[in-house]
Amino acid sequence: MASSLTATYPWTKVPLISCAPMRLIANATLAAAVSIAGGLGFIGAGSDISTLSSELFQARDILTKANISTNTGVLPIGVGFLIWGAPLADTLAVLRKPENIPAAVWLFAPRNPNQLKDWTEGVREATSNKTKIWIQVTSVREALEAVKLASPDVLVVQGTDAGGHGAAQGAGITSLIPETIDAVTEHCKSSSSAPLPFFVAAGGISEGRGAAAALCLGAQGVCLGTRYLAANEATIASGYRDAVLRASDGGTTTIRSSVYDQLRGTTEWPAGYGGRGVLNASYRDHEAGVTFEDNKKLYDEAVASGDKGWEGDRARLTTYAGTGIGLVKTIMSAEAITQEVRDNALKVLSSVSVSKL
Amino acid sequence: MASSLTATYPWTKVPLISCAPMRLIANATLAAAVSIAGGLGFIGAGSDISTLSSELFQARDILTKANISTNTGVLPIGVGFLIWGAPLADTLAVLRKPENIPAAVWLFAPRNPNQLKDWTEGVREATSNKTKIWIQVTSVREALEAVKLASPDVLVVQGTDAGGHGAAQGAGITSLIPETIDAVTEHCKSSSSAPLPFFVAAGGISEGRGAAAALCLGAQGVCLGTRYLAANEATIASGYRDAVLRASDGGTTTIRSSVYDQLRGTTEWPAGYGGRGVLNASYRDHEAGVTFEDNKKLYDEAVASGDKGWEGDRARLTTYAGTGIGLVKTIMSAEAITQEVRDNALKVLSSVSVSKL
Structure with missing residues (x-):
């Protein structure tokens, strides 16, 4: 395992800002723009992979022109799947093509927990371990289950403030992230077969202050969804936006x-x-x-x-x-959003000095 | 208005850790212990003031022995009231006695918003402005309403992760605190009669990481309730604890x-x-x-x-x-809890360096 989350994705800058794989909304243009800005963009394939190849083709086209170095030959973006519905074998057939291998896949919402294991093993085999496994969880229990079944590279810990789908009942990241990290760390210490994953926080983070807060809670990176609804590159009806x-x-x-x-x-x-x-x-x-x-x-x-x-x-x-x-007030490019959140998170961390409290 | 939140309460240390005025649970012993540790403890009077005088007497006794300097002659603790039920005139009769004047009162849950104004004006008059007004809010709308009606010294911004009573529907502090601060700051800038209050975060904060996160979100202090349920000084049934x-x-x-x-x-x-x-x-x-x-x-x-x-x-x-x-795992003294949360918050803020991300 890499020594830091951003080291795993060499084009990214600290702290890692990622864009949630929002189904129908996070397509190639949005995902690529986030990665070009030094973040990690995810295409939201959801449960339907009928357009996955064409989205990957489009992303590759944009990213090639941007000339981002990935040093392992992966596409410098991720793809998110709703694994209760996405077809595993057909998905692997797409992902195993050398030109399609994404830097990460994001797995969410298994119909039964063993799907986490099947998908993780399948993706790792199909991509010769080049693709990192991100698993989204909504509780401490789910986090431990995911680690035990799949040893993901990253746990995306989603608080209930998040938009779109999540646990019907849950906690915000303020308590969820620290408790999850403690429980997973304790498990991994007591099990030689369980490497400690990185933690990415999601839910309620719209800008630099929330991102800085998530880092204090112990996350190494953050994920934003709602904020990117107002990105120029989002595929979204103007009425929605x-x-x-x-x-x-x-x-x-x-x-x-x-x-x-x-x-x-x-x-x-x-x-x-x-x-x-x-x-x-x-x-x-x-x-x-x-x-x-x-x-x-x-x-x-x-x-x-x-x-x-x-x-x-x-x-x-x-x-x-x-x-x-309520913190989303203007339409901006995904690149500007990514840079602003990252820069402001660092500014907040350096400026919260005791003299001001 | 003081230049910092802790300067207002000269016995407190940075960052300000306060104990929620939990009805029946946060009595004189708990509130005094938190203040003795350099925080600000609140007695939870709730809607019933029948024991308020005796609780204040007991707190005064403990605090006098601890010899805490308050420099304005106030008792170095606060008292929390549920103003939908607490009797204003009788409460003021208790608070106006020179030996009873608390450093702060905490007002929550008006039956109609004008109660915020009546209570604030009443307390300020009865205590010759010695007692600071803390108003607990659960949304941006409530925060603006409280500022417009009462110009509180402190807004306690409570996220939905909080235990006990709060808004039936609400956000966690990750989004609620920054949006509330922005909205209140904008209002106060545009209104010469509205001084900017301090902001204290509540909801889901059990230890140093959550406290550090709240400071990044923009709060100047934090409030813990659930954590103090496991304080030696809490008035709580052993089954509950x-x-x-x-x-x-x-x-x-x-x-x-x-x-x-x-x-x-x-x-x-x-x-x-x-x-x-x-x-x-x-x-x-x-x-x-x-x-x-x-x-x-x-x-x-x-x-x-x-x-x-x-x-x-x-x-x-x-x-x-x-x-x-889930982050509350051992029974400790309120003094140790207060010190630990404060010390760890500062440690987290100084250790979240970019090199580790």
């Missing part, structure tokens, strides 16, 4: 629920997960007892209305985003 | 709910609050549709069984605690 820019006070204006998935017809997630998004009329009507059929009809009408479906008090279209949504 | 020491993975083993209040007969809280506690049989039965009457009967039987009511899978007695419960 405008809704993100408008929202504030995310603790009161976003909610974790399964109702948005139900309305979108995304019903294959295993039990125990929910998606955090802006609290809208679909959610309020659901809570008020409107039948699913009626709510779905209203939702479909909103879909048909396009970007207007995200506007006003009666907005119904899903706006997956985390509690950090 | 043992349940805290046993619990881990607080994101999955604690839950914010109103069911615990209902079973305890604490039904006067305004709408919109819930208490986070260990997820127990009372909660599971409630979720499974057991009637309140049946659940209450089982709860009352558990009460009658004493400390056993906190044991095992069928534990029913309320264990209010935050998601940081």
Whole structure:
């Protein structure tokens, strides 16, 4: 194992800033831009790999022109999979092509824990151990399970402030990261077969202060999702993006629920997960007892209305985003976001001096 | 306004560690011990001031022996009130006695926002401005409201990881603290009548890493509740304390709910609050549709069984605690807890160097 997280990905700068593999949103252009800025961008393949080859082709094209050195021949980006649904064999067939080997894969949400083992072993074999394994977990229990089953290179520890999918019930990173690190470290010390992974924090981090906080909690890197919704390179409807820019006070204006998935017809997630998004009329009507059929009809009408479906008090279209949504105020390039978060994290760490407290 | 938070309380050390005014649990012995260790301890008067005079008498006795200099003649502790229920006039009659004037009062949960103004003005008048006003808020909106109505000296910004009562729905401190600071700072800049308060972070902080993180987020001090449940000086049943020491993975083993209040007969809280506690049989039965009457009967039987009511899978007695419960592993003196959190926060801040990332 490398001596530091950034040493593993030689084009990256300290501290490592990564972009979450947001399904449908984090495509080749976004992932590549984050890596070009010295971070690690992830393509969000989700459970559907039908466009994976073309996304990798596009990313390779952008990254080749940027001339990033990876020294092991991997593509300097990652790919995220929802392993409850993504087809393992077909995925490996794509990833094993020498030109496709990503620097990392990000595995989330197994239908049963053994999928973590199967995917990890499969990817390591297919890529001759060139691809690092990132596993996203939402609790101390899941972290220990992942380490025991798969010995990942990185644990992405996701707090409940995160946007989109995560555990229906969970803690924020303030308590989750230190407790997870302590428990995993203790396990690895007592087991000669379990190398200590790196830890990346996710959930509620929108800018430099949150990133610096995550590093104090013990993480070696951070992951941002919501902030990159406002990146120029995100694949996102303008109505969705405008809704993100408008929202504030995310603790009161976003909610974790399964109702948005139900309305979108995304019903294959295993039990125990929910998606955090802006609290809208679909959610309020659901809570008020409107039948699913009626709510779905209203939702479909909103879909048909396009970007207007995200506007006003009666907005119904899903706006997956985390509690950090209020800190997202302007559209920027992914490169500028990545640099700003990294630079400000370092500034915060050096400026929180005792004399100011 | 003082130049720093600790300068306001001259016996305190940097960074300021405070103990939450936990009703029934944070009494004179705990509050005094925290202050003696260079923090700021709060007595949790809650909504009932029948023992306030005697608690202040006891605290004064302990603190006088410890010979702490406060230079303005205030008692070097604070008192927390739930202002939806505490009687303002009677409270002021106690606080205005020269020997009783506390260094701070902590106001939480108004039934209507104007109570913040009435209490702040009342306390400032009764104590000749010697007592600093701390107001606990759970969202950006509440923070702005408190600043506009009461110009508090300190905003305690509580994230949803906190144990006990808080907003039924909210964000963790990772996003809540920076957004609140930005919004309040912007408001105060644009209003000549609004001095910028200090910010204290609460929610999920159990030890030095969380405290360091909170300082990076922009807070000048931190508040711990759950950790002090395991202080020797806490007024707490041994069954409750043992349940805290046993619990881990607080994101999955604690839950914010109103069911615990209902079973305890604490039904006067305004709408919109819930208490986070260990997820127990009372909660599971409630979720499974057991009637309140049946659940209450089982709860009352558990009460009658004493400390056993906190044991095992069928534990029913309320264990209010935050998601940081898994980081609370040993019983220590409040003095040792306060020193350890403070020292480790400073160590973390100085050791998170870029070379290790």
